[in-house]
Amino acid sequence: MSKTARDGWAFRVDNLVKHFGTVAANDGITLRVLPGEVYGLLGPNGAGKSTPVKQTIGLLKPTSGRITLGTHDLVADPDAARQLCSYLPQAQMPIDSFRLREAIELSGRIRGAEMAQVRRRTTELIDALELGEWSRTLGARLSGGVKRLVGFCMATISPGHLVILDEPTNDVDPLRRRLLWEQIRALGAQGCSVLLVTHNVLEAEKAVDRLALIASGKLVAEGTPSSLKAADRAEMRLQVMLVPGVETPALPAWGGSPVRVGNHLVTTIAEADAPSGITWAAGLIDSGVAEEYGLGAASLEDAYIRLTSDIPVDGSDGEQ
Amino acid sequence: MASSDAALILPPGTVERGLRRSVRDYGSMVRWHLASLRIWLMMLGSVQALSGVGFVLGISLFYRNIPTSAALFVSTGVPVINLIMVGFVFGPQLVASQRTAGSYEFLRTLPISRAVTAAAWYTVCLISGIPAVVVSLVVAQLRYDLPLHISLMIVPAVLLTCLTGTMLGYALGHAVGNPMVTQLIAQLLVFVIFGFAPILYPIQQMPGWLADLNWWFPFRHMAVVVRAALTTSADPAVPTAYVVIGVWAVGAAALALWSLGRRP
Numbered sequence: 001m002s003k004t005a006r007d008g009w010a011f012r013v014d015n016l017v018k019h020f021g022t023v024a025a026n027d028g029i030t031l032r033v034l035p036g037e038v039y040g041l042l043g044p045n046g047a048g049k050s051t052p053v054k055q056t057i058g059l060l061k062p063t064s065g066r067i068t069l070g071t072h073d074l075v076a077d078p079d080a081a082r083q084l085c086s087y088l089p090q091a092q093m094p095i096d097s098f099r100l101r102e103a104i105e106l107s108g109r110i111r112g113a114e115m116a117q118v119r120r121r122t123t124e125l126i127d128a129l130e131l132g133e134w135s136r137t138l139g140a141r142l143s144g145g146v147k148r149l150v151g152f153c154m155a156t157i158s159p160g161h162l163v164i165l166d167e168p169t170n171d172v173d174p175l176r177r178r179l180l181w182e183q184i185r186a187l188g189a190q191g192c193s194v195l196l197v198t199h200n201v202l203e204a205e206k207a208v209d210r211l212a213l214i215a216s217g218k219l220v221a222e223g224t225p226s227s228l229k230a231a232d233r234a235e236m237r238l239q240v241m242l243v244p245g246v247e248t249p250a251l252p253a254w255g256g257s258p259v260r261v262g263n264h265l266v267t268t269i270a271e272a273d274a275p276s277g278i279t280w281a282a283g284l285i286d287s288g289v290a291e292e293y294g295l296g297a298a299s300l301e302d303a304y305i306r307l308t309s310d311i312p313v314d315g316s317d318g319e320q
Numbered sequence: 321m322a323s324s325d326a327a328l329i330l331p332p333g334t335v336e337r338g339l340r341r342s343v344r345d346y347g348s349m350v351r352w353h354l355a356s357l358r359i360w361l362m363m364l365g366s367v368q369a370l371s372g373v374g375f376v377l378g379i380s381l382f383y384r385n386i387p388t389s390a391a392l393f394v395s396t397g398v399p400v401i402n403l404i405m406v407g408f409v410f411g412p413q414l415v416a417s418q419r420t421a422g423s424y425e426f427l428r429t430l431p432i433s434r435a436v437t438a439a440a441w442y443t444v445c446l447i448s449g450i451p452a453v454v455v456s457l458v459v460a461q462l463r464y465d466l467p468l469h470i471s472l473m474i475v476p477a478v479l480l481t482c483l484t485g486t487m488l489g490y491a492l493g494h495a496v497g498n499p500m501v502t503q504l505i506a507q508l509l510v511f512v513i514f515g516f517a518p519i520l521y522p523i524q525q526m527p528g529w530l531a532d533l534n535w536w537f538p539f540r541h542m543a544v545v546v547r548a549a550l551t552t553s554a555d556p557a558v559p560t561a562y563v564v565i566g567v568w569a570v571g572a573a574a575l576a577l578w579s580l581g582r583r584p
Contacts (some may be wrong), residue, residue: 009331057429061583072335078583080335082431089420089429106355109348110338110430113329121329140359158329190328298323 009035009070011056011193016065018051020078020215025051027217030095033193033210038184040204041197044308048217049197050090052166066166069132069162083112085289088155090166090197092147095139099129100150107154118157125153129179144171152180159192166197178288181207205300215308225300231296233307239276240284240293245282249289254282259305265290268302285299336549345432349440365448368405370454372398375520377463380507388464393511395460396468396547397520401513402452403478404485404542407445408513409506411486415493432579438573439492445486450478457550467551475551476562481542484565488538494579518545538568 006261011167012307019198043049055058056067058078069076073255074081095103101122103144106119126132129149133143143149148171157165165184169177186205187194198204205225206212213221213228221228238255241250251258251267254276258267274295280292354361379394380386418424430437460466468540487508496502513519517532517539523531532538541561 030563054425055542058583059425059428078581079337079431079433082429083332083335087426089422089426093426094356094418094421094423097356102355105353106348107494108329110345110352111433112332112341112344112431117329159331161331186328189328192331208583 001052006157009191009193010067011162011195012068013052014057014066014068015065016052016055016067018048018055018060019063024064024217026065029217029219031212031219031222033162033195035191036188037048037209038194038207039194040208041195041214042201042204042211042304043214045199049214049309051217053166053195053197056162057081057164059083063188063271077102078309084160085162085164086111086155086158086160086298087165088151088168090170091141092144093154094140095150095154098139099136100139100146101135102124102140104157108157108193111160113158113160121157122153125157125183126223128183129153129176129245143233144287146178147171147172149228153181156183157189159187159190161191162193162195163187164195164197167200167223168196169198169200169203176274177203201301201304202299211212212308221307222302228303228307229300230300231233232268232302233317234271235298235302236271236274236277236295237298237302238281238293238295239265240265241291242284243289245312246289249284252276255280266305268298268306325557337407338470338561342433342436345436346440346443349432349437350443353440353444354447360390361448364406364452365409368402368449368452370450370453371405372402375401376456376460380463386464388450388466389459390474392466392468392551393465393547395457395466395517397551398456398460398548399453399478399548400481400519400542401484402456403449403546404488404513404539406448407442407486408489409510410487411445412493412496412502412506415490416506419447419497419499419502420568428580434577437580438487441490442486446479446482449482453478463469469552471549473545477545477549480565480569482561483573484538484542484569487569487576489577491572491579493526494576507525513539535564538565541565549563 013029013031016026016029017024024284029052031039041049041052051060056074058081062075069084070113072080072084074085093103098106103121105118106127108117108122126135131146131149133215134146141145148168152168155165161251169180169182184194184196188209196204196208208225210222210224211228212219212263242265244263248258248260248265254273256267256269260263277295281290284290285292308320366464377393379391383390415424418427418543457468461468492505493502496505516529517537518526518534519539519542523534523540524574526534541564544557545562545565547553548558
């Protein structure tokens with residue numbers, strides 16, 4: 001596909017508003033994803049990041065605003081949305097009665113591809129994600145992670161111009177997770193726009209070209225991972241693994257605003273305070289309050305916490 | 321990564337509509353439904369056939385010498401139960417379970433038109449219902465030596481009866497958002513059909529008000545058209561029955577398609 005033809009398929013969301021009663025799930029969201037781009041939608045649980053996706057694919061109707069893919073108005077023409085977009089939902093696919101290969105091939109046919117192409121591509125995807133040993137296994141006997149990968153293959157065997165992936169790596173083991181990211185990048189290289197919905201900040205940092213942070217239904221930041229981290233460039237991330245059950249230790253004045261998730265205590269400190277931070281953390285280990293600590297460059301997660309700091313951290317994002 | 325690029329399937333250049341696409345989608349969706357029910361379809365068909373045979377043979381337990389007219393009435397009513405049970409009762413329960421499992425949304429995002437999806441499900445209901453009809457009639461014939469006379473009108477009678485039952489179930493499954501409520505209504509319908517719809521017994525045995533009420537529902541009319549196609553009786557109610565069933569079929573299909581396409 002030529003570059004001009006590719007650029008004609010840009011995905012645009014303009015001033016999208018969605019109300020459920022008096023609650024604004026989306027409040028004026030505007031974004032643009034170019035063909036070939038892997039674009040992340042990040043946000044805490046309940047932030048409203050799945051709602052634009054459901055409006056794009058025709059499950060919900062916007063209260064106001066526009067969603068277009070190329071020249072197609074996806075709100076006015078949901079049939080076009082379903083043909084031109086591929087969707088991997090957060091829930092597992094209904095494949096208990098299907099054999100693994102059969103589920104992928106039938107999805108390819110339903111998406112309109114020719115059988116010979118579908119067979120070749122299915123073989124490639126099964127090989128690429130190392131699913132061969134379960135090729136003829138019924139879905140009911142597959143693990144959650146393998147089912148997730150089958151769902152990815154079903155959604156992308158004959159991809160749309162926009163591929164929407166909602167938490168694609170949930171339940172997937174670390175080895176195949178890497179293979180899955182390769183396939184997601186391959187979709188971008190093929191010219192598809194990839195919209196990746198996730199709360200897994202660390203994975204998103206490595207995988208996306210650009211990302212948007214959504215909190216309380218609003219888009220609070222957008223850019224490349226590097227640009228979002230720019231404000232934290234002179235800072236470092238101090239992470240302390242506390243002994244289970246201990247009280248959260250008080251930090252000295254240089255310690256910023258720490259966040260505790262489980263037994264992880266994380267804060268950002270100025271580079272100049274790094275020696276003090278090391279001394280303090282080592283002291284916690286010596287006194288039996290902590291088991292280990294780490295000090296490194298600020299990550300996207302720090303920017304995420306800074307930008308969504310008014311959102312309560314519920315500790316459920318433990319997949320990171 | 322490069323090795324996985326050889327057979328990439330490119331995104332569609334345009335939105336494809338029209339009859340050719342619909343025919344291909346219909347075939348794919350029938351395969352999808354049959355495969356997704358493969359664990360259950362044999363069991364479902366067997367249970368349907370067994371319940372039909374149970375009704376046919378069970379009636380003989382009520383009489384020391386069963387009158388042929390009673391055996392004929394029950395045996396020609398059982399096919400109606402066979403034809404509507406999957407679409408009308410199992411269908412909504414299936415949709416309810418998909419909602420509970422979270423797969424309902426995915427199925428709604430498949431690039432298949434609502435009408436084609438409904439047509440494919442109707443086909444699956446026919447496929448699962450017709451063998452049970454045949455088994456029930458064969459057993460009835462062997463047990464009672466009935467004066468059955470199967471006319472060509474059996475084709476529209478079977479097609480329309482199954483269509484109406486399927487679309488009613490489809491509308492119920494898709495229009496009611498709460499899976500638990502759907503399950504409860506489906507259970508209630510089984511009770512109503514067996515107990516208070518004149519399918520397996522003559523309408524004359526009902527109180528007048530209940531018989532009048534039944535005129536507005538499709539079930540007694542389904543029994544009229546199927547029974548007329550299986551016997552030599554020239555029931556004058558047949559044309560009206562086709563009209564009532566047809567109106568219910570169209571109304572239920574419209575409600576089902578509206579529910580499927582609804583975007584809250």
